[in-house]
Amino acid sequence: MFSRDRWKEIIEVLTTNWFRTLLTAFGVFWGILILIILLAAGKGLENGIRADFGDIATNTMFVWTRSTTKAYQGLPIGRRFSYTTDDVAAIWAEIPGLRFVSPRNQIGSSEPNVIRGVNKGAYNIYGDYPEIIRQDPLTITSGRFINPLDIQESRKIAVIGQGVVQDLYEEGTEPIGSFVTIQGVNFKVVGVYKKEGNEGNQNAQKEIYVPFSSFSKAFNRGNRVGWMAITAQDGMPITAIKEDIFSLLKKKHKIAPDDKRAVGHFDLYEEFSRVESLFGAMRFIAFFVGILVLISGVIGVSNIMLIVVKERTKEIGIRRALGASPFSIKLQILMESVFLTIISGMFGIVVGALFIYGINYVLDLSGPVDMFMSPTVHVGVVISALVILIVSGLFAGFIPARSAIKVKPIEALRTE
Amino acid sequence: MGMIEIKDLHKSYQMGSNSLHVLKGINFSVAPGELVAIMGSSGSGKSTLLNILGMLDEANEGSYVLDGVPIKNLNETKAAQYRNKFLGFIFQSFNLINYKSAAENVALPLYYQRMPRKERQEKALKYLEQVGLKEWATHLPSELSGGQKQRVAIARAMAAEPKVLLADEPTGALDSKTSYEVMDLIQKINDAGNTILVVTHEPDIADMCKRIVHLKDGVIVEDKKVKQVRAADYV
Ligand SMILES: Nc1ncnc2c1ncn2[C@@H]1O[C@H](COP(=O)(O)OP(=O)(O)OP(=O)(O)O)[C@@H](O)[C@H]1O
């Protein structure tokens, strides 16, 4: 089937009419090119949006408090309340399937609130547990992050962002081991971090993390908790357990069970799923449109092959008189069609890849663009495109191949 | 035992509601090594008979045995195989494939026999040499004269070493000089022992055969042996 003679025949036939062959090939070329570019564009959008999520653990929700909107058990409407470290313990005790429950406190300021020597700056300060690094990842570039002992002993240590280092330290000064004064309290710097995937957002590099316990003591929070980051175990969507957590919190804080507003939250999992389904839809559209264009290309190939077969009726008659079996004729036509489809499709894939390469090059030069990042086409997609091409080549050749052997040899010989 | 045995062969063409009865009971046999001319007026059914003998068409009735092999109810694949093994065709309009060189045209039946490439090429050259066209092996049909084309076609028909050569007006498109050259070739092939049937309506061509069969209105009206006129005497 893959003998040299077959290929020679195919090349001979396809090169007898170059112009027509090129015209035929163009339809398939165009179809696969559109498919590749659409898929790459979708992937670019997906990459861009994913980058905005960063490395954050997506099976996570954040919970904070708001004022109540219903009177309950003699308590007035509009009451403010606060979570406490007791709530954290209660959630751990009563809700199964959780991975991390991290209480957090935070101070932000527009006035300078951190001083080092003669330099000062305004930064967000977080009181955190060591686990937070697994929920909202950051990369330690030197030193270390908060550890359990820091919490236990309420050490006055701080992990500062690279942005903070740039602001407060002269070039070449080693920040580790130095002290910074946060709202009048001295903290020893033990680590410097960087947040990946947030290059566009300079503020993410300008934060300071201190142990939760030290934060509470230094800034008089007692056992109060500003908000919580709760991550469920893999395979157990946080969205499925969050209502249990809300009920628990409402019970502990005497909030009406049907008060929808008192417990504020942001469910990353839900958001992410929504975006995921958007990606799915985009991929679907890319495939849908791409395949439609491809189909029109394939119909083009089929049509031309049909004309070619008609023109070659006499030749096919001669071949059959000389002993060509119907199968051999059919195979010849099918192989011509598959060959043409694959060659033009490969060309489309190559041009598509070059185009994407070009786009990436321009993006690299011009810097990051909102919601769009490194469009790529997966190898899997290229392989499935090839499979689609082979199948469509077969389809394109099928009808012409059948019509080629439908004519009886004697009639084929009689045509002029 | 004849090379070709046909008995009571009938063929009619269906055209709408009319049917045209073309062959009305043909009986004849051809022995190995014969050179038979089939004559008759236009529309008498000569080509129809030859096409049935060539398994390009099927009879409605009657039996056909080729070298002991009964030819009936063939599917197209089997028919193609038999044509390839048993028969060589020479057509009035040469029927060469125009984008293939002379040698490639000659090698084509061998390709369908799955003969290895090298062997095929050698054989094609050998047969081109026999018809005196070795130097033209790489030329396309469009670069050949009518007589040369017919000689390539004869080489092609011979290449598969068939049992029977079937020629439908092989000289019909040629002037008398080239016609005699072609007939000279056919006679030489026959001298080598090959069985050949030639359809013609030219008496001088028929006289160059060893036997003349006359068709009229779908039946054989005359079947006689003749003294062969050698084409070489006229070339
Ligand atoms: N496919 C066909 N359908 C209908 N009628 C046909 C077909 N082929 C041949 N005929 C008819 O059958 C008759 C015999 O045709 P055939 O071709 O055998 O004649 P012929 O003896 O070869 O004539 P010529 O010398 O002109 O070639 C003619 O009347 C012709 O019109």
Ligand SMILES: [Mg+2]
């Ligand atoms: Mg005829």
